[in-house]
Amino acid sequence: MKITAVGGYKAVGRNMTGVSIGEETIAIDNGIRLDTLQMYDREIEALKKWSLEDLVRMDVIPEIERLKGVTAQVISHGHLDHIGALPINKPRVPIISTHYTTEIGRRECQEGDFYSIDYNDEFEISKEISVELVEITHSIPYSSLVVLHTPEGDVVYASDFRFDNHSTIARPDYKRLRELGKGNVKVLIVESTRSQEKGKTPSEAIVREKLKDVMEFIDNGLIIATTFSTHIERIQSILTEAEKLDRTLLILGKSLLRNIELAQRFGLLDLPFNAKLLSTSKAITNSLKEIKNNRSDYFLLATGHQGEPDSVLSRLVDGTFPFKLHKGDSVLLCAGVIPTPINRATRYVLETKLRSFGVNIFDDIHVSGHAAREDHRYLLKLIKPDHIVPCHGSIDMRSAYAALAAEEGYEMNKKIHLLMNGDSIDL
Ligand SMILES: [Zn+2]
Known part of the structure; x- marks a missing residue:
């Protein structure tokens, strides 16, 4: 052999x-x-x-x-x-x-x-x-x-x-x-x-508890969570906790949408009734206009946990969308950094840019x-x-x-x- x-x-x-x-x-x-x-x-x-x-x-x-x-x-x-x-x-x-x-x-x-x-x-x-x-x-x-x-x-x-x-x-x-x-x-x-x-390596159950703890803690401002678009169990945990917040849930980014659709076909994911899925830049831009003045009414799940340049979160911090993050907004990083030098660098850039807006960062809502x-x-x-x-x-x-x-x-x-x-x- x-x-x-x-x-x-x-x-x-x-x-x-x-x-x-x-x-x-x-x-x-x-x-x-x-x-x-x-x-x-x-x-x-x-x-x-x-x-x-x-x-x-x-x-x-x-x-x-x-x-x-x-x-x-x-x-x-x-x-x-x-x-x-x-x-x-x-x-x-x-x-x-x-x-x-x-x-x-x-x-x-x-x-x-x-x-x-x-x-x-x-x-x-x-x-x-x-x-x-x-x-x-x-x-x-x-x-x-x-x-x-x-x-x-x-x-x-x-x-x-x-x-x-x-x-x-x-x-x-x-x-x-x-x-x-x-x-x-x-x-x-x-x-x-x-x-x-x-x-x-801890169980995914630990992340469910971490999510609960953080989400109960945040009282106002826009909340954006990001995780692996293929991690269906994590996405379910995020959406289940987000549903309790009495906010409109928006799911942004093509890869999240594709994987959610597949998981639903296999009966692996229950989408909350108040969740909306947006894939095109135009649809995202229109929603962001509404969010601007009602930040505490929204919860976004978006692509971009590694700081990938073409992801929704990177485009939000780069000003590609007509929308600015504010002091008091919160970002939940529900993903670890994939251990290569480039991912470490792009994630560092993402977090630095987020901090420049005064955003609260909740890191490490994650288990490997x-x-x-x-x-x-x-x-x-x-x-x-x-x-x-x-x-x-x-x-x-x-x-x-x-x-x-x-x-x-x-x-x-x-x-x-x-x-x-x-x-x-x-x-
Ligand atoms: Zn793998």
């Missing part, structure tokens, strides 16, 4: 890993890294003007050419750093994922040959290899751990995940993970983003979607892999994971393998 690190093994983003057995290769994930693209272009649409070669050079997409004989593409979940390069790389093989993730895939890449499967179903890729998706909690609905059943044993790909026993939309399938642990897991390919963080050290230790105990390949992180993050695995008795270079983008290893 050969494992190839294609993307996500230098920094967080543009994830792809190859698993080859004989002449056959399965590609897992096909993600994009948007913050590096922002160094060149403000809008994601500008992707089209660059060649594949350029996008690989700019660290925007994984170099799929590294993999030979790809027979299937599996997608673990619908985050863009796992699915977003599909329309660029256009794999001409079956693309396998959960139903929800498949809908996101179809939206991004109309010409793909998609196969959607239920959790725990086995999809036969060939006579020798089948794929199974196992339910897990993360920060987008219908995330999965990918399991490849092969003649040499199972491959488990755990990127991304956390163990949240209080999620309102998902459950970690501990029973199935334990069963896998009783079999033969040859290798675990596992995210390492928060492997430097102690303890366990990624496993911390004790979550990782628990996964190792459940599935007992023979080999470990840390992925989804910088060398610091992956080294921290390696140190944790060493504490659990795995031997460096023999059982723990640190790869860089482009490396592969025979196991």
Whole structure:
């Protein structure tokens, strides 16, 4: 068996890993890294003007050419750093994922040959290899751990995940993970983003309490909340608390609207009756005119938590809309900073500009979607892999994971393998 690190093994983003057995290769994930693209272009649409070669050079997409004989593409979940390069790389093989993730895939890449499967179903890729998706909690609905059943044993790909026993939309399938642990897991390919963080990643239930606490505290002025447009459970929590405030709720930004529509189709989101969705600049501008003089009557949910230049929140602070934030307005940042230097910089710029208006900032109404050290230790105990390949992180993050695995008795270079983008290893 050969494992190839294609993307996500230098920094967080543009994830792809190859698993080859004989002449056959399965590609897992096909993600994009948007913050590096922002160094060149403000809008994601500008992707089209660059060649594949350029996008690989700019660290925007994984170099799929590294993999030979790809027979299937599996997608673990619908985050863009796992699915977003599909329309660029256009794999001409079956693309396998959960139903929800498949809908996101179809939206991004109309010409793909998609196969959607239920959790725990086995999809036969060939006579020798089948794929199974196992339910897990993360920060987008219908995330999965990918399991490849092969003649040499199972491959488990755990990127991304956390163990949240209080999620309102998902459950970690501990029973199935334990069963896998009783079999033969040859290798675990596992995210390492928060492997430097102690303890366990808190449940989403903590955010619900934080939101309640903050929203009860704010007595007047305009309130703007921002979060990940794909984080449906978080969006539901924000809207549920906002509904109690007796304010008009406006949801602004194309990506929020698209993801809310999808979640509603899957019965995952109850929109409050007084919520209005606005996508076009014209509709947003018209509403802002009304808000100007009645600030305390409105609650906005908007895109822009990372300070993305083309988001609604960035355009509000930049004066693109005919509207000025005031002293006494409040901004709720319901998202952590995606840990790359560019995101840290754009978020810093956003917060600095917000402060220049005298806005109250409520930061860190957030828990991560990624496993911390004790979550990782628990996964190792459940599935007992023979080999470990840390992925989804910088060398610091992956080294921290390696140190944790060493504490659990795995031997460096023999059982723990640190790869860089482009490396592969025979196991
Ligand atoms: Zn993710």
